[in-house]
Amino acid sequence: MTATSDAAPHRGIADILYVRFQVEDLQSQAQFLRDFGFFVEQVDGLLLARGTDANRYCYVAEQGPNKFVEVGFEALSRAHLEQIAAMEDAPVEALELPGGGAGALLHDPDGTPVRVVHGIDQPQPIEPPSRPPLNSGGQRHRFGERVTFSSGDASVKRLGHCVLYVKDFRTSEAWYKSRLSMLTSDEITGESEDKPTGAFLRCNRGEVYVDHHTLFLINAGRSGFNHAAYEVADWDSLLMGHDVLKKQGYEHAMGIGKHLLGSQVFDYWQDPAGFTLEHFTDGDLFNEANGSAVATPEVAFSSHWGAGVG
Numbered sequence: 001m002t003a004t005s006d007a008a009p010h011r012g013i014a015d016i017l018y019v020r021f022q023v024e025d026l027q028s029q030a031q032f033l034r035d036f037g038f039f040v041e042q043v044d045g046l047l048l049a050r051g052t053d054a055n056r057y058c059y060v061a062e063q064g065p066n067k068f069v070e071v072g073f074e075a076l077s078r079a080h081l082e083q084i085a086a087m088e089d090a091p092v093e094a095l096e097l098p099g100g101g102a103g104a105l106l107h108d109p110d111g112t113p114v115r116v117v118h119g120i121d122q123p124q125p126i127e128p129p130s131r132p133p134l135n136s137g138g139q140r141h142r143f144g145e146r147v148t149f150s151s152g153d154a155s156v157k158r159l160g161h162c163v164l165y166v167k168d169f170r171t172s173e174a175w176y177k178s179r180l181s182m183l184t185s186d187e188i189t190g191e192s193e194d195k196p197t198g199a200f201l202r203c204n205r206g207e208v209y210v211d212h213h214t215l216f217l218i219n220a221g222r223s224g225f226n227h228a229a230y231e232v233a234d235w236d237s238l239l240m241g242h243d244v245l246k247k248q249g250y251e252h253a254m255g256i257g258k259h260l261l262g263s264q265v266f267d268y269w270q271d272p273a274g275f276t277l278e279h280f281t282d283g284d285l286f287n288e289a290n291g292s293a294v295a296t297p298e299v300a301f302s303s304h305w306g307a308g309v310g
């Protein structure tokens with residue numbers, strides 16, 4: 001076993017996989033999710049939404065009072081799932097959702113449900129929308145060809161990250177790092193070293209590049225869901241998605257802009273149940289060797305351009 005192998009015991013999570021909610025109006029939610037760019041199925045009273053990547057679902061909702069239910073992370077292997085479950089004395093059980101697989105339900109220090117899963121059936125990937133190569137000022141890749149866009153069943157690719165409010169950052173940080181083997185990409189300073197504003201955390205897959213952040217913990221003195229962010233195919237998909245959602249009259253939350261930390265082009269929307277979902281593209285990819293950094297809130301919450309520039 002090498003120091004960078006995914007089988008190393010201190011690395012357990014491949015990626016974030018899904019967020020799950022209860023929503024009062026499943027039909028309005030299903031329409032929103034289609035407009036947002038998901039491929040949506042309704043199975044036995046459940047809404048299951050997937051992107052173009054080969055995941056059975058990356059968003060789940062059931063009927064009920066509006067509520068964030070849980071966040072799901074995919075373990076690198078069954079052995080990693082068992083190892084993580086054992087740390088919390090949580091049973092590894094068969095998952096009830098379509099696609100099967102196994103999972104362990106953990107609770108973070110605030111009691112937020114965190115399910116670690118493995119072995120869910122993987123469907124075929126869906127052909128993502130595409131366009132001919134981009135011509136930039138310095139790099140010309142498209143010659144003698146007009147821009148045309150292919151459309152598909154979904155423009156969302158996958159879930160990229162989730163942002164949670166936590167009661168005490170250091171306590172939650174220690175839990176997510178010990179249970180899910182996460183690394184800090186950027187910690188945001190706060191009133192003291194023990195009370196930072198929060199941190200962008202990423203998965204540790206050794207040499208494998210992962211998103212700049214998979215989880216962002218906000219030190220808020222309370223727990224709760226802030227937003228979940230879905231990667232789209234490219235900038236054109238993000239801008240076309242913006243037009244579709246605007247035309248349908250949905251509530252825009254923030255964007256369009258390009259984050260300074262993580263570099264994602266972002267566009268945040270509010271769904272009919274009041275939860276914030278984000279489209280993003282062109283995010284930074286880090287591996288274990290890229291280490292950790294510290295930034296002030298002024299830097300952390302500013303943008304290269306667009307919304308958030310102040």
Ligand SMILES: [Fe+2]
Pocket residue numbers: 161163227228229278
């Ligand atoms: Fe985000």
